Amino acid sequence: MTSWPFAVLMRRIGVVGDGLSGLSAALTIAQFGIEAVVFTIEEPLGGRAGPISTDQNDWLFDQTPISWIRQGELDQVLRRMKVPMPTRRIPISRMAIVRNDSRFTLPGRANFGMKITGPLAPEWPDVIRSARKGELGELTELVNDAVTFLGLLTHLDPARLNPQTLAKSVINMAWKDMPRVPLDGWVGASGRLLSATRLTDISIEADGPVTGLRTNQEGVVDGIRRKGRVYPVDGVVLACPMKAKHRILESSGIDVSDWPQVSDRTVHIRWLGLSGCYMRPHYALWDADREVLAIDYGAHAPERVPSEIADAASLIHCIAYGDSEDASERIESFMDAQCAGWKSAIRFDQSNPAMRLSDADVLSNIPFDIFASSGIYLSGAGVTGDGPPGDEAISTGIRAGRAISQS
Numbered sequence: 001m002t003s004w005p006f007a008v009l010m011r012r013i014g015v016v017g018d019g020l021s022g023l024s025a026a027l028t029i030a031q032f033g034i035e036a037v038v039f040t041i042e043e044p045l046g047g048r049a050g051p052i053s054t055d056q057n058d059w060l061f062d063q064t065p066i067s068w069i070r071q072g073e074l075d076q077v078l079r080r081m082k083v084p085m086p087t088r089r090i091p092i093s094r095m096a097i098v099r100n101d102s103r104f105t106l107p108g109r110a111n112f113g114m115k116i117t118g119p120l121a122p123e124w125p126d127v128i129r130s131a132r133k134g135e136l137g138e139l140t141e142l143v144n145d146a147v148t149f150l151g152l153l154t155h156l157d158p159a160r161l162n163p164q165t166l167a168k169s170v171i172n173m174a175w176k177d178m179p180r181v182p183l184d185g186w187v188g189a190s191g192r193l194l195s196a197t198r199l200t201d202i203s204i205e206a207d208g209p210v211t212g213l214r215t216n217q218e219g220v221v222d223g224i225r226r227k228g229r230v231y232p233v234d235g236v237v238l239a240c241p242m243k244a245k246h247r248i249l250e251s252s253g254i255d256v257s258d259w260p261q262v263s264d265r266t267v268h269i270r271w272l273g274l275s276g277c278y279m280r281p282h283y284a285l286w287d288a289d290r291e292v293l294a295i296d297y298g299a300h301a302p303e304r305v306p307s308e309i310a311d312a313a314s315l316i317h318c319i320a321y322g323d324s325e326d327a328s329e330r331i332e333s334f335m336d337a338q339c340a341g342w343k344s345a346i347r348f349d350q351s352n353p354a355m356r357l358s359d360a361d362v363l364s365n366i367p368f369d370i371f372a373s374s375g376i377y378l379s380g381a382g383v384t385g386d387g388p389p390g391d392e393a394i395s396t397g398i399r400a401g402r403a404i405s406q407s
Helices: 020-031 073-080 124-132 141-155 163-175 185-199 242-251 327-338 389-406
Strands: 012-016 035-040 087-089 095-099 102-105 180-182 203-206 212-215 221-226 229-232 236-238 266-275 284-287 292-296 313-320 346-356 376-378
Touching: 012 020, 012 389, 020 035, 020 185, 020 236, 020 389, 073 185, 073 389, 095 141, 095 327, 124 141, 124 163, 141 163, 141 284, 141 292, 180 185, 212 242, 236 242, 236 389, 266 327, 284 327, 292 327, 313 327, 327 346, 376 389
Parallel strands: 012 035, 012 236, 035 203, 095 284, 236 376
Antiparallel strands: 087 180, 095 102, 212 221, 221 229, 266 313, 266 346, 284 292, 292 313
């Protein structure tokens, strides 16, 4: 028998961040036969795809209620893992713009023999044709509201709504008729990825924030600092929020002075579980006057609400854009106007006045491999493109995980 004079040690990569991006990076690293350790602050895991609170309840809300894109990056990853996400299509004709407290329903895609009707019908075919060419021309106020509405349902963040992303949103939502609701919620997507990490021996370290990185004499990362301890690693994927990336790198002596300015870009969001259906016949409303987006999953995904009222419940996400000082009042005013009597039907009520959106200038994305020579790769916030947030998180995580594994 041959005896080896030394032991062959497996590489260990640290992944800072437990959202969709961090989990997909860790799974990719593990597929290369490399040990992956995910560092997070605390449980529950999942980042913005995690539950809205640690309290157990039967109301399945999403932190950020964006639409599920079939055949998108995340959808394809889960299908390859043999754990596809069950979804349900919502007709675009179940969505409406609110102006002066009146609803204007969006027209559905015209099939053969079906005539488009409603206030947007005369302009809608031209909007579709322009969007298919990747452009949007002059739009009337109401049609512009409709296009903005579709963009927010796809991206949630107004900063991402440029002509290109708006055109893509129109194609996906209106032409391909693809708005879909994940029946298990986005927490179901993160739960599937977390289950996969447990099957691949990925370690989870949930004990406070990472404070910095340690580098060796060659300037290559060889450790992650946390609570006065150093965890040895052979490389790092930073899949945390942009502000955390900035803090970790700066505290490690790495120059980030040329990065886009980091800011806390937030919106006020309120989750409402109501006994009774309060937004019918619509699934989503965009109040362009109050700048409030409301999405009700209850009537269309009864799997998300308590079983005893599954046939008659509203599960409403209300998001107020614009001025934060009166955001709560604008949500209340919207609900009073569009969902009369809602206060007497409240079963679940929770707010977050500072739900994080993009925390960097999305037009100045940082190269994911800008610190590759130091054994550091970036994914998630700050390095995403113009796709839907869930799909971009997955794609950047896979890209960073593959690159660091092959370096």
